[in-house]
Amino acid sequence: MKRFLLGVATLAGLFLLASSQAWSADKLLNASYDVGRELFAQVNKAFVAEHPGVTIDQSHAGTSAQARAIAEGLGADVVTFNQVIDIDFLVSKGLISADWQKDFPDNASPFYSLPSFLVRAGNPKNIKDWNDLVRDDVQVIFPNPKTSGNARYTYLAATAYAKEAFKGDDAKVKEFVTKLFNNVPIFDSGGRAATTTFVQREIGDVLITFE
Template sequence: MKRLLLAATAAAGLLLSSASAWSADKLLNASYDVARELFVEINKAYVAEHPGVTIDQSHAGTSKQARSIVEGLAADVVTFNQVTDIDFLVKNGLVSDDWQKDFANNASPFYSLPSFLVRAGNPKNIKDWDDLVRDDVQVIFPNPKTSGNARYTYLAATAFAKEKFNNDDAKVKEFITKIFDHVPVFDTGGRAATTTFVERELGDVLITFESETYGVRKEFGEGNFEQVTPSVSLLAEFPVAIVDKVADANGSRDLAKSYLEFLYSPAGQKIEAVNGLRVHDEAVKAEFKANFPEVRLVTVEDVFGGWDKVQEEHFASGGLLDQIYGNR
């Protein structure tokens, strides 16, 4: 099936030392796991406007992608789904520390949110985060250690629990632990989790980006799956950046900048909206308004005090995620 079998076209072993094989008419975009279909369309449209240009893709969980780039994956640009993974590249000298000033909306051309996908008829009557802790519900989402997608799920569920339990840390931790206990398998990335839910038919609910729930229903039929938007979710920005060290070595900086700017253009924004992503262009937003249910979105800054604090308290070694994830 196209959505589940589409492979990345760039080899993960491509090394920085091979930069001489590149030219200014070629880019490698390292992106998040469930963005394959999106960038097939984006790249086709961009190349149509820029004949002679080649855009190669690499897809995996963004934390894994960031580590691969540090280890030598020669990506000219990254289109990630989590700020902390680009900050990891900053700390390793690959991306400038003011990267969010290079493009609009803090370098996030589009956004999404953790949403639910259930089977036809919603047999377990799953409506909100509360339902995920019921003993009769199995939950599917990927490993937060390797997937930015899953980290947003973890943070969105935590934000809900903080409201529900009035910031009682013990009750919040117990709530999130119960959700994790109901996950039968932790895949490494969002697309593998989709495969587990759709093809292997494990679980009662898949938690993933709204854009992925939209794509699954579009491909496999709206009669087979239903999208459920929870009462509150977390704003999931999709940051982009030029990998300065690679782009400068390859002489591809101008092309990299042009490519990422295309994501903000009306043509790019329409492709993104068609693929279930929420965009900033007002005309495109109005055109696709009916596709996006109303939802109250909270932010990492408002709930958790920003990404630096999230990294320190939740995602660092020994942090809250480690305590909850345990030996799973």
């Protein structure tokens, strides 16, 4: 498999304390986005090494699904999402303060990422850019934008590409994005599940995911 890094810069991590949730100094729950499982396993290990006696549990799913779970009672102490709107959803529910971005450096955005194209070995469909994703012979894998921040960034990046390619012609932009979505055979709930669909189930010709 080979990766192509394409598209617009995307927000890849947001950190905050869910201040209204009760939490114990020796046990924390990090509710995080779907593809961050291994990353936070390492981050948590480093944190625990500096704070003996602390245990960190992890909960992973698409960020929108996580936000709804927290609003419905998931007792998260730390939230690490990949898009602002899901954190603002928690603000609207009164679970965190409206000025949460001021609590951490860099407006609580520790790093950025680009959308990546992951293709089959040898790139047999010769996929090189967004316009290749709307071909009739190409199946594209990315998760459901209703539940995944990863997928929303894919939608935004594809739209930005189309706006430039079609010089702002909204009808052609809509047609392009519609064709792209019609080429997705399965809408998984999150980026991790979409990766499993592409890599392990071997469905699709290209996976769009975080860098």
